[in-house]
Amino acid sequence: MNVDHIAESVENLSPEQVLDTVLAAHPDARECLTSSFQAEDMAVLHLLRQRIPGVPVLFLDTGYHFAETYRYRDRLAKEWSLHLVNVLPKQTVPEQESAFGILHQSDPTRCCQLRKVDPLLGALEPFDIWFTGLRRQQSPTRKNLKKVELHRLPTGKTLWKVSLLADWSWERVWNYTQENGISHLPQYDDGYLSIGCQPCTALPIDPNNPRSGRWSGTKLECGIHTFSERAEG
Numbered sequence: 416m417n418v419d420h421i422a423e424s425v426e427n428l429s430p431e432q433v434l435d436t437v438l439a440a441h442p443d444a445r446e447c448l449t450s451s452f453q454a455e456d457m458a459v460l461h462l463l464r465q466r467i468p469g470v471p472v473l474f475l476d477t478g479y480h481f482a483e484t485y486r487y488r489d490r491l492a493k494e495w496s497l498h499l500v501n502v503l504p505k506q507t508v509p510e511q512e513s514a515f516g517i518l519h520q521s522d523p524t525r526c527c528q529l530r531k532v533d534p535l536l537g538a539l540e541p542f543d544i545w546f547t548g549l550r551r552q553q554s555p556t557r558k559n560l561k562k563v564e565l566h567r568l569p570t571g572k573t574l575w576k577v578s579l580l581a582d583w584s585w586e587r588v589w590n591y592t593q594e595n596g597i598s599h600l601p602q603y604d605d606g607y608l609s610i611g612c613q614p615c616t617a618l619p620i621d622p623n624n625p626r627s628g629r630w631s632g633t634k635l636e637c638g639i640h641t642f643s644e645r646a647e648g
Contacts, residue, residue, distance in 0.1 A: 418575060422563040430462055430579035433562050437544065437577055438466065444543035444575070447471040447500075449535070452488050453610055454599055455548030458591045459579055460495075463546060469498045470546075473538050476501040477530040478508035479519065479612035483601045491598075502538045504530045519614045530612075542574060549578040552585060553609070 421440055425433045438444075448463060450456035450472050463470045474488060492499045504511070511518065511529065518526035539545060551560050566576045580588060585608070592599060602610050606618050 418563065418565040422561050425562050426582075428562075430459075430583075433577070433579050434462060434466060437563060437575065441544060441575065445541060446544040446546065447473055447539070447542045448546040449473045449475070450548070451475070451611060452484060452491065452600060453548065454588050454592050454597075454603065455550060455553075455580055455583075457491075457548075457597050457599070458588055458595075459546055459548045460497075461591075461595055461597060462579060464495070471498045471500050471542075473500045473502050473535070475531045475535060476503050477612050478504070479530070479614055481600075481602060481610070481613045481616075484610065487598075487600050500538065502534045504534050519612065523615060536568060536570075539568060539574065540570065540572060544575045544577060547576065547578045548580060550580050550583055550585075550588070552583075 421436065425436050428436065446463075446467055448456070448460055448470055450460060451474070460470075460472065472492075488499070491497065506514065506529070511526075515522075515525075518529070545566070549560055551558050560578055560581045562578055562581045564576045564578075565573055567573045591597075600607075600610055602616075607616065608619050610616055
């Protein structure tokens with residue numbers, strides 16, 4: 416199964432066509448979606464549920480999310496009857512802060528590693544296809560994103576990483592959610608364009624870079640999309 420060939424063949428296809436191609440090429444795969452319940456993730460989830468109704472939705476529950484995010488997550492999980500998987504770090508927030516101090520202030524990269532990256536590593540192991548809401552327009556670090564990539568986890572396991580909306584603009588994402596009656600995180604109404612943990616999320620510094628409000632502009636990625644390496648398929 417040549418993943419690179421599939422990746423090349425789907426670059427100009429619609430999300431629905433990409434999804435159908437991937438599922439047909441990997442019929443016995445176990446699929447999941449990582450979701451922070453931002454608009455992109457909700458659009459992808461809406462697409463996935465039409466073909467994989469019970470797709471596991473992995474939410475990295477860092478303990479630092481906005482209260483609004485938790486309420487929205489719980490409401491949508493109930494309304495959409497989601498197979499929600501809350502992926503937890505080894506330590507609670509009080510345990511981590513007691514051991515290491517306030518890492519999101521002193522060492523945000525380590526905080527992301529402990530509360531996002533490490534938990535996700537274990538959570539992805541059972542799966543073969545990893546769907547994401549990533550888009551090239553979100554950040555300079557994502558400009559070369561392909562819709563289908565083969566990624567290798569640190570354990571050596573490989574899985575398909577599929578970003579159905581890689582070539583979509585923010586306007587297209589927003590229009591899709593509105594056209595399909597998908598509600599959104601209330602933080603968007605306050606001007607946020609990229610929403611993660613509350614202590615590390617602010618209004619964007621650069622309106623042309625939605626993620627410029629994350630981590631006070633000191634970095635653009637938490638690490639969950641950079642811990643793995645692209646593999647040849």
